[in-house]
Amino acid sequence: MSEATTQQVTASLPEGRYFFSGNEAVAEGALSAGCRFYGGYPITPSSEIMERMAARLPERGGVFIQMEDEIASIASVIGASWAGAKAMTATSGPGISLMQEGIGYAVFTETPCVIVDIQRAGPSTGQATKVGSGDIMQAKWGSHGDALPIALSPWSVQEMFDLTLQAFNLAERFRVPVYLMGEEATAHLREGIRVPERVEVVERNRGPGDPFGTDEPDGVPPMPAFGDGQKLLVTGSTHDRRGFRKTDDPETHRVLVERLHKKILNHAAEIIQMEAYHLEDARVGIVAYGFTARSALFAVNRLRKEGLPVGLLRLKTLWPFPYETVEALTGSLAHCLTFEMNMGQVSGEIQKVCRCPLSVTTQVNGTIISPLTIERKIREVLS
Numbered sequence: 001m002s003e004a005t006t007q008q009v010t011a012s013l014p015e016g017r018y019f020f021s022g023n024e025a026v027a028e029g030a031l032s033a034g035c036r037f038y039g040g041y042p043i044t045p046s047s048e049i050m051e052r053m054a055a056r057l058p059e060r061g062g063v064f065i066q067m068e069d070e071i072a073s074i075a076s077v078i079g080a081s082w083a084g085a086k087a088m089t090a091t092s093g094p095g096i097s098l099m100q101e102g103i104g105y106a107v108f109t110e111t112p113c114v115i116v117d118i119q120r121a122g123p124s125t126g127q128a129t130k131v132g133s134g135d136i137m138q139a140k141w142g143s144h145g146d147a148l149p150i151a152l153s154p155w156s157v158q159e160m161f162d163l164t165l166q167a168f169n170l171a172e173r174f175r176v177p178v179y180l181m182g183e184e185a186t187a188h189l190r191e192g193i194r195v196p197e198r199v200e201v202v203e204r205n206r207g208p209g210d211p212f213g214t215d216e217p218d219g220v221p222p223m224p225a226f227g228d229g230q231k232l233l234v235t236g237s238t239h240d241r242r243g244f245r246k247t248d249d250p251e252t253h254r255v256l257v258e259r260l261h262k263k264i265l266n267h268a269a270e271i272i273q274m275e276a277y278h279l280e281d282a283r284v285g286i287v288a289y290g291f292t293a294r295s296a297l298f299a300v301n302r303l304r305k306e307g308l309p310v311g312l313l314r315l316k317t318l319w320p321f322p323y324e325t326v327e328a329l330t331g332s333l334a335h336c337l338t339f340e341m342n343m344g345q346v347s348g349e350i351q352k353v354c355r356c357p358l359s360v361t362t363q364v365n366g367t368i369i370s371p372l373t374i375e376r377k378i379r380e381v382l383s
Contacts, residue, residue: 003205003222004173008198009034012060015197022160022187023048026116026180027056029164030088032199035114036062037087039076041069041095044128045184046118049090070095074102077113081106082234084206084225086168090116093135094125096142103177104143105236107260110212110223112171112204114164116180118187121341121366130366131184133290133341139179140319146257148264150271151179151319153289157191163316169202170271174263175220181318183341185291185368212256213241219263264320273316274325278304282311283334284381287326287350289315292339292369299374310378318346327353335359335381339369 012031020028026049030038038053050066057064063080067073073089080087091099096117106113117139121132139151150170154163160182167178207222207230214221221241224230233243238253246252264271277297279285288296293314300312313329315322326349330336333356338347340362347360361377363369 005203006200007203009201011195011197011199013195015195017192017194019190019192020157021048021190022157022182023118024052025157025160025193026090026164026182027052028195029161030114030168031056031060033165033168034086034201035088035168036060037077037080037085038089039065039067039073039080039087040089040091041067041073043092043095045120045187046090046092046116049116070098071102074099078102078106078111081111081113082226086172088114088116090118092118092120093122096135096138100142103149104145104147106177107143107147107149108236109234110175111177112175113177114167114171114180115177116182118182118184120184121364127366129184131291131341131368132364132366133183136181136318136342136345139181146261148261149177149179149319150264151181153181153316153318154186155290155293155314156186157189158193160186161193165199172202172204174267175204175223176264181290183291210241212239212243219259219266268320271317271320272322274322275314275316277312277314279311279313279329281309283309284337284378285329285333286312286337286339287315288312288339289318289346292341295369295371296339296374298371299378302375303378308382321349323353326350327355331355337361337377337381339374341369
């Protein structure tokens with residue numbers, strides 16, 4: 001197994017209850033995880049993350065840099081990571097579009113980093129301050145080639161803290177970029193959260209060893225930093241275990257790309273997180289994620305009080321996608337429903353394995369999907 005280590009460390013704030021926005025919670029989750037570099041460019045609705053990191057990082061011995069744009073932001077994060085720091089950036093849809101080449105480079109060079117995407121209504125500039133969930137497929141397929149990042153989907157301010165911390169741990173454990181796919185509604189929501197006294201953090205294995213290949217079954221090689229004496233070669237071109245370019249060697253490319261996939265897919269059960277609500281006897285089930293799952297659970301709980309057989313599967317991990325779980329669930333349902341603040345991006349993944357009728361409800365007007373909308377659709381299906 002990888003020699004990445006796990007340890008308990010003191011959280012970024014004294015233990016207790018705090019009344020935070022989602023964006024504030026992201027910053028504190030990152031600091032608790034050991035983030036010591038932030039490179040970013042201000043963009044709504046993520047800007048409060050940058051503002052808090054600018055104030056808090058120097059207090060924690062870290063470095064904050066406002067870059068000239070999002071392309072430079074992801075480049076600075078990659079460089080900081082190879083210098084040995086836990087590094088992150090935060091942006092929204094248009095910034096994610098600009099970062100895609102850099103994110104692909106981070107995947108291919110196995111650079112651990114966290115990318116917070118506070119989604120807003122698009123395409124293009126869209127509605128800069130309104131909610132959306134339109135970046136799900138971009139997180140997986142935005143960069144050319146076969147990239148396989150991890151993407152997490154929080155639904156509360158508490159999870160903006162918790163899943164940011166987990167994002168760093170997954171990035172360090174698997175040497176991969178990890179997305180936190182927040183949404184404007186969750187980012188600007190204010191709720192009480194609990195910050196524990198100590199948190200569990202993962203520290204990368206800094207070697208020695210080949211930095212781009214391993215015979216260990218987990219497929220994650222060590223990652224020494226520049227300055228550790230390993231004479232590093234880091235390139236976005238096809239490379240061997242040591243990092244030497246071998247762009248004309250088909251076997252080198254095959255081995256590299258397949259390992260990058262297997263180190264994630266072979267550990268999918270370790271990575272994927274979900275929560276089930278009232279699915280034991282459900283005949284109608286909802287699959288939802290992010291802020292929309294809050295509305296879905298509210299509607300489900302109301303209908304359960306009437307004795308109606310409805311339930312919810314909430315996806316906390318979007319990539320890798322839990323195909324096996326969704327297939328098994330839909331095999332036990334009479335009907336499955338999805339609700340998304342996009343034109344059905346996750347619904348398309350569900351359709352691939354769905355074993356019952358699937359109803360897809362989309363909403364792209366820059367507002368949240370209300371519990372009443374979900375309740376009406378469930379009643380329509382049940383009738």
